[in-house]
Amino acid sequence: MIKIHELHAGYDLVNVLRDVNIEVGEGEIVAVLGSNGVGKTTLNNTLSGLIKPTSGEIYFENVLISSRDPVEIVDMGLIHVPEGRKLFPNLSVKENLELGSYRRGKPNRAKNLERVLEIFPKLRDRISQTAGTLSGGEQQMVAIGRGLMSEPRILLLDEPSLGLSPLLVEQMFNLIKQINEGGLSVILVEQNVIQSLSIADRAYVISEGTVSLSGRADELRENSDLKKSYLGL
Amino acid sequence: MFSVTLSLLPAGIINGLMFGAIYALVALGLTLIYGVLHIINFAHGAMLMLALYSAYFLFKILNIDPYISILIVTPASYVFGYTIYRWGIGRLSGGRDQNILLITLGLSIILENSALFFFTGDQQTISLPYSYESFDLGFLYLSYPKLISFVASLVICVLLWMLMTLTDLGKAIRAVAKERDGARLVGIDVEHVFAVTFGIGVACLGAAGCMLLPIFYVDPYTGNMFVIIAFTIVVLGGMGSIVGALLGGFIIGVTESVGGLLLGESLGQIGISLIFILILIFKPTGIFGSKV
Ligand SMILES: Nc1ncnc2c1ncn2[C@@H]1O[C@H](COP(=O)(O)OP(=O)(O)O)[C@@H](O)[C@H]1O
Ligand SMILES: [Mg+2]
Numbered sequence: 094m095i096k097i098h099e100l101h102a103g104y105d106l107v108n109v110l111r112d113v114n115i116e117v118g119e120g121e122i123v124a125v126l127g128s129n130g131v132g133k134t135t136l137n138n139t140l141s142g143l144i145k146p147t148s149g150e151i152y153f154e155n156v157l158i159s160s161r162d163p164v165e166i167v168d169m170g171l172i173h174v175p176e177g178r179k180l181f182p183n184l185s186v187k188e189n190l191e192l193g194s195y196r197r198g199k200p201n202r203a204k205n206l207e208r209v210l211e212i213f214p215k216l217r218d219r220i221s222q223t224a225g226t227l228s229g230g231e232q233q234m235v236a237i238g239r240g241l242m243s244e245p246r247i248l249l250l251d252e253p254s255l256g257l258s259p260l261l262v263e264q265m266f267n268l269i270k271q272i273n274e275g276g277l278s279v280i281l282v283e284q285n286v287i288q289s290l291s292i293a294d295r296a297y298v299i300s301e302g303t304v305s306l307s308g309r310a311d312e313l314r315e316n317s318d319l320k321k322s323y324l325g326l
Numbered sequence: 327m328f329s330v331t332l333s334l335l336p337a338g339i340i341n342g343l344m345f346g347a348i349y350a351l352v353a354l355g356l357t358l359i360y361g362v363l364h365i366i367n368f369a370h371g372a373m374l375m376l377a378l379y380s381a382y383f384l385f386k387i388l389n390i391d392p393y394i395s396i397l398i399v400t401p402a403s404y405v406f407g408y409t410i411y412r413w414g415i416g417r418l419s420g421g422r423d424q425n426i427l428l429i430t431l432g433l434s435i436i437l438e439n440s441a442l443f444f445f446t447g448d449q450q451t452i453s454l455p456y457s458y459e460s461f462d463l464g465f466l467y468l469s470y471p472k473l474i475s476f477v478a479s480l481v482i483c484v485l486l487w488m489l490m491t492l493t494d495l496g497k498a499i500r501a502v503a504k505e506r507d508g509a510r511l512v513g514i515d516v517e518h519v520f521a522v523t524f525g526i527g528v529a530c531l532g533a534a535g536c537m538l539l540p541i542f543y544v545d546p547y548t549g550n551m552f553v554i555i556a557f558t559i560v561v562l563g564g565m566g567s568i569v570g571a572l573l574g575g576f577i578i579g580v581t582e583s584v585g586g587l588l589l590g591e592s593l594g595q596i597g598i599s600l601i602f603i604l605i606l607i608f609k610p611t612g613i614f615g616s617k618v
Binding site: 141142143163164167168172173174175178179180181182183184188191192193195196197239243 | 494497498500501503504505507508509510511512513514515
């Protein structure tokens with residue numbers, strides 16, 4: 094579904110990603126793991142078109158998307174739920190969700206809104222509150238809900254557990270699993286290695302801007318290198 | 327003498343409201359552009375002047391009534407604003423706010439001097455057959471031009487408010503005001519929305535220009551007088567607030583008119599400066615804060 098081939102990307106003066114190769118299949122949860130600053134968000138921003146790669150290609154269902162802009166990529170159904178949520182703080186929860194279907198899924202807006210509120214019942218009470226006044230957990234719900242409103246074909250989640258209490262983190266991961274079981278492919282970018290591996294099908298570990306380890310999630314869970322570097326075991 | 331002034335007070339207030347509605351339109355354009363693009367459009371006055379001249383020549387050459395011209399000049403101003411932002415200001419500035427400021431400043435100089443060159447510095451006025459006909463309110467006569475301006479300004483404010491709250495485009499405009507990357511990620515074409523916003527801001531001037539022409543004059547510098555007042559209104563109402571611009575427009579209009587009544591034409595403006603200073607001291611965010 095997604096194929097990232099020899100991708101190099103970065104910012105004006107810094108090269109962040111080098112020679113990244115990642116594939117995601119239909120219906121999979123693929124975790125992309127790595128500690129702070131290794132380039133996970135840079136990878137996400139490149140996937141959704143916010144930054145252009147310096148070289149290499151990204152294919153989405155065999156269409157080259159690495160030269161396209163965010164609007165076209167959203168149109169195709171690759172939806173990025175960014176780190177830090179990037180909600181519209183001055184708009185109500187409802188308006189934030191509605192704008193999720195600004196380009197995609199507009200005909201089914203009412204139906205999808207209802208579905209999102211079933212997934213996140215808590216948002217129902219907050220529906221006319223401005224998003225800027227929500228708690229971190231609620232904001233994350235709105236961010237994922239906004240992503241779901243556009244009827245994604247693949248959802249790109251950048252650190253959805255960041256800033257949530259342990260209990261909420263647990264719920265969030267269960268929910269991601271549940272959404273995936275409905276057939277949606279997910280790229281889950283996380284620092285939270287244990288919980289990510291427990292719901293993912295496969296995973297890639299990034300260090301220093303490139304993939305250092307990859308494989309099936311259940312195998313990686315037993316991997317001694319990973320245990321050493323991330324779990325301190 | 328004082329009782330004479332008092333008996334004129336209702337008329338002064340109504341007059342102020344009428345003028346205030348046009349001020350509000352000018353301020354609305356300024357506040358919208360500021361609230362969404364976070365830039366001050368220094369060419370605002372020059373663009374208002376252009377709208378006034380457009381209405382003037384439509385009247386002189388094609389004999390089109392300025393109030394009918396609203397329907398022509400407003401959309402034309404929108405297209406002008408959209409184009410000049412999308413392919414001029416937006417491109418040339420590379421998205422940097424300080425560059426945008428300089429470009430709008432440059433634009434105002436070009437527009438004013440072109441006007442001076444082509445239209446000369448003479449003040450132009452028009453007179454409409456119904457300019458002096460009025461509507462009897464019992465305690466005062468209200469001239470038709472003022473009445474039309476008042477109603478039209480209110481209609482435009484309501485339409486704009488509906489656009490901003492009820493349509494996806496309006497929500498997108500408010501969204502990009504605060505969160506550009508988030509907007510891109512839901513598929514909003516941010517550059518397009520910026521240009522639309524700029525276009526709407528200039529369209530407000532288009533309408534205001536048509537309404538000002540019958541009750542004022544036009545020369546290459548007319549626009550600036552109104553923009554100074556509009557700045558006060560924007561500060562008073564709160565940067566970026568539509569309701570604030572409307573209310574601020576009325577307050578300033580009435581202050582000026584009643585001030586003129588009590589203190590004389592030239593001293594009447596003192597009230598405006600006084601309000602400006604008081605707001606800056608006591609509530610620098612304005613009545614309605616910084617909501618778009
Ligand atoms: N806008 C930017 N400009 C320049 N460098 C950046 C920018 N954003 C991130 N970086 C740098 O790129 C590297 C990777 O950052 P990021 O992709 O955010 O990592 P992660 O998401 O894995 O924590 C870091 O060294 C960071 O300092
Ligand atoms: Mg990150």
